[in-house]
Each structure stands twice: as C-alpha cells, then as structure tokens.
Amino acid sequence: MKISLIISDISKSGGTERSVSTLANMLCKKYEKVEIISVIKTNTKKSYYDIDSRVSVKFLGQIPLASSLLSKIKWSVSTVVLLRKYFNENNSNLIISTGHNYNWLLPFIKIRKKVKIIACEHIVYKSIPKVSRIFMSSTYSFLDGIVVLSDKAKESFKKYSMIFVIPNSLPFKVSMESELTSKQILVVGRLSAEKGLERLIPVSNKLKEKFPDWHITIVGEGPEKEKLSTLISEANLRDVLKLNGISNNVENFYLESSIYIMTSHFEAFPMVLLEAQSFGLPVIAYDCPEGPGQIINNGENGYLIENDNVTDFSDKLFMLIEDEELRKKIGKNAKSNSLNFTEERIIKKWMFLFDELK
Numbered sequence: 001m002k003i004s005l006i007i008s009d010i011s012k013s014g015g016t017e018r019s020v021s022t023l024a025n026m027l028c029k030k031y032e033k034v035e036i037i038s039v040i041k042t043n044t045k046k047s048y049y050d051i052d053s054r055v056s057v058k059f060l061g062q063i064p065l066a067s068s069l070l071s072k073i074k075w076s077v078s079t080v081v082l083l084r085k086y087f088n089e090n091n092s093n094l095i096i097s098t099g100h101n102y103n104w105l106l107p108f109i110k111i112r113k114k115v116k117i118i119a120c121e122h123i124v125y126k127s128i129p130k131v132s133r134i135f136m137s138s139t140y141s142f143l144d145g146i147v148v149l150s151d152k153a154k155e156s157f158k159k160y161s162m163i164f165v166i167p168n169s170l171p172f173k174v175s176m177e178s179e180l181t182s183k184q185i186l187v188v189g190r191l192s193a194e195k196g197l198e199r200l201i202p203v204s205n206k207l208k209e210k211f212p213d214w215h216i217t218i219v220g221e222g223p224e225k226e227k228l229s230t231l232i233s234e235a236n237l238r239d240v241l242k243l244n245g246i247s248n249n250v251e252n253f254y255l256e257s258s259i260y261i262m263t264s265h266f267e268a269f270p271m272v273l274l275e276a277q278s279f280g281l282p283v284i285a286y287d288c289p290e291g292p293g294q295i296i297n298n299g300e301n302g303y304l305i306e307n308d309n310v311t312d313f314s315d316k317l318f319m320l321i322e323d324e325e326l327r328k329k330i331g332k333n334a335k336s337n338s339l340n341f342t343e344e345r346i347i348k349k350w351m352f353l354f355d356e357l358k
Contacts, residue, residue: 001354002033004085004090006097008065010038010057013048013221013246014190015271020098021049022171026347028054037086039079039102040064049171056127060086065101069131076101077134080108083166087111094354096120096147100128104135109144110277116144116302116357122168123264127194136160144357149269152290154316164353167294169346170338172277177280177335178255180327183214185317186257186281188250188272191222196286199263199310204241206314211321215239216261219253221246252281258327259320261313267291277301278338282330284316301333 007020007095009231020036034055036047041061051057060082065075079102087095088111095110097103103119104195110117119140126182128136140146140160148154154163159276185207189195196296199214207214218228225243246255255259260276262285269291276283277295283302285292286309303316320327 001033002035002091003027003031003094003095003096004087004092004141006036006095006102007036007038008067008099008102009042010036010047010141011042013045016020016098017047018049018271019122019168019173020230021047021051022169022343023096023225023350024055025050025052026169026343028052030347035092037083037239039082058086073133076105080105081135083109084111087115090104093108094118094243094357098122100132100136103146104132104139107139117142118145118147118353118357119143119161120147121153121157121268122149123268124291126289127154127266145353145354150290150294152294155269164356165347166349166353167269167341167346168274169343170274170341171271172251174251174278174338175341176255178257178331180258180282180331181282182256182258183211184257185214185216185259185261186276187216187218187220187261187263187271188253189220189262191218191220191224191228193224194265194267195222195224196263196265196288197224197228198231199286199308200241200261201235201237202310203261203263203317204232205235206310207317208240210318212240212320215242216320217242217244219244219247219250219254224337250275251279253340254281258280259284259317261317262286262292263313264288265294269294273302274338274341277334280331280335282320282327284313284320286313295337297333297337301330301337 036057038059039062045059094116098120106117143161145162260281260283266288273295286307287304296304298304305313
C-alpha cells in the first residue's frame with residue numbers, strides 16, 4: 001500500500017509539520033511506500049524535522065495561499081489541478097491531508113474510486129474562518145474519514161463524516177528525565193497570537209517579586225516576537241522572562257527545566273505539554289479549548305487553571321517552586337501519562353483506521 005501525506009510546507013517548524021513528520025516516520029515502519037507531498041513553494045527543499053530515509057518527500061511549488069476570498073478560490077482551483085496532475089502520474093492507495101485548506105479539496109483530488117481520502121484536523125474548530133467552514137460543509141461528507149486529536153474535537157466535526165480520534169504521537173523517545181532542581185521554567189512554541197504569551201507578563205511580575213532567582217525561558221520564533229520583546233522591556237523583566245529563539249535541540253531545554261507552563265488562548269492538542277511530561281516535568285496550563293484538558297489531569301500530573309485567572313496560575317506555579325517533593329510527585333505522574341502517547345500505541349490506532357476503510 002502506498003500512503004501519501006499532504007501538507008502545506010514541510011520545511012517549516014511547527015506543530016503540524018512535526019506531527020506529519022512523526023506520522024510518516026511511524027508509517028514507513030509498517031507500510032512499504034510512504035511519501036510526504038509539500039505543496040507550497042519554498043527555497044528550502046528539506047523537512048525541518050528529521051524524516052526517515054524510507055519516506056520520500058516531494059515539493060510541488062504552489063504559490064502561497066492569499067487571504068481574500070477571490071484569491072482563495074483561484075488558489076484552491078489551481079491546487080486541485082496541481083494535485084490531480086500529480087496523482088494521475090503517481091498512484092496512491094491512501095491520501096491523508098492535514099489542514100482545512102487542503103482537506104476540503106480532497107474529494108476533487110480523488111481520481112480513482114478505490115483511493116481512500118482522510119482529513120486530519122489539528123486546530124480548534126471555532127478558530128477556522130467561517131468561509132472555510134462553508135467550503136468544508138460542501139465536501140467533508142464525501143471524505144472516507146476525519147481524524148481529530150481529542151474527544152472534544154470529535155464533537156465539533158462529527159456532523160461531517162466518520163470520525164476517528166487519534167492523538168499525535170510523541171516525536172522522540174526520551175531516555176532521560178529532568179532532575180527538577182534547576183530554577184528554570186520553560187515555554188516552547190511558535191510566538192503567535194493564539195499562544196497568549198502576553199499573559200506571561202503579570203505572572204513574571206509576581207515571580208520576580210517572590211522568587212527573583214527563578215526565570216522563564218521561551219524557546220521559539222514567530223510574528224509576535226517583537227511585540228513580546230517590547231512588553232518584556234517595558235515591564236523591566238529582561239532578567240526574568242528570556243527569549244531564547246528557536247532551537248534544534250529542544251530536548252536539552254526540557255532536561256534543564258523544572259516546570260513547564262502554557263498560556264495559550266486555544267490549543268487543539270498541544271504536543272509540547274506531552275513532550276514536557278515525557279521529560280518528567282509538572283505542567284501548568286490555562287484550561288482553554290480544547291487540548292490541555294485532554295492531557296492534564298488537574299492536580300495529578302499538572303494543573304489546569306481557569307482561563308485568565310492569573311492569581312491561581314501564579315499560586316500553582318509558586319506552590320511547585322516552593323515544594324520540590326510536590327514537583328517530583330507531579331512530574332512522576334506526568335511521565336506516566338506521557339506513556340499513553342508512545343509511537344507503539346498510536347500506530348495501532350492508525351492501523352485500525354486503515355483496516356476499517358478496506
């Protein structure tokens with residue numbers, strides 16, 4: 001069986017790109033032919049994340065998607081033409097697409113009846129633009145299946161097609177755990193608006209006042225970097241809230257930290273929480289839609305905080321700072337929870353899905 005994975009641009013660094021790379025690396029161990037089709041034109045014809053040598057990567061060179069409705073329609077038509085041409089020349093048994101901009105096009109791309117088409121949705125449904133939802137409603141019923149990351153997400157998409165809940169797998173195997181003795185608190189991710197990084201400012205102010213020897217390190221890049229840097233400077237928090245930039249060795253940051261925190265406004269299924277837990281870190285996150293609540297058992301392997309409740313967020317953080325034994329207890333439970341998302345467990349869910357579609 002040949003499996004084709006469609007993604008916008010595999011050369012980028014981000015949660016979707018990492019999850020597709022991880023999925024391809026899993027599937028190639030079970031199936032003979034696996035490929036990644038990177039649609040958008042890029043100067044870097046290489047995946048940002050490591051790809052197994054058994055996986056082929058194709059770059060199609062499509063122009064980026066524009067924001068206006070007319071431009072989006074033209075782009076969608078040209079993308080269908082491009083992908084139909086590709087699959088007419090390259091047979092595939094199963095096409096898996098990630099992201100609504102490509103998912104709703106799948107029925108138009110399917111050129112052979114026996115080909116199965118699956119859409120993966122990795123973002124919160126309510127965050128999808130209304131125009132895109134209209135497009136989705138016109139074609140999603142023709143999909144063979146929709147894969148979502150959590151039970152909450154399933155409720156949003158169940159009206160369209162057959163739904164399968166398959167969380168992302170941990171992208172790497174962890175052989176070491178943090179000692180939880182450093183005075184570093186960690187944040188990892190793209191510096192974008194939905195991450196709510198401005199909500200770190202009041203927490204950092206309280207941290208500086210009560211525990212001046214502790215600091216928060218942010219690993220990542222993104223469009224909000226300049227704005228966040230200005231907020232940090234204006235609040236005089238350069239010594240507490242540190243922008244590290246992107247890293248190709250994020251594992252070391254997990255190992256060198258004692259607590260992981262997340263301030264996102266919404267998250268579908270935040271892999272960084274699982275990554276942090278796999279290194280034995282206790283985690284704290286706002287209970288935003290939809291993802292953190294699917295990973296954190298409040299008070300057991302981390303803390304879920306009522307959205308925008310800065311006082312409770314800070315109190316739970318300070319409680320973990322003050323009590324090393326509590327940190328280690330929560331961290332041990334976090335590690336145990338992360339084992340539910342190993343490659344061995346997640347690949348079985350995909351294989352079950354493929355068997356269902358035969």
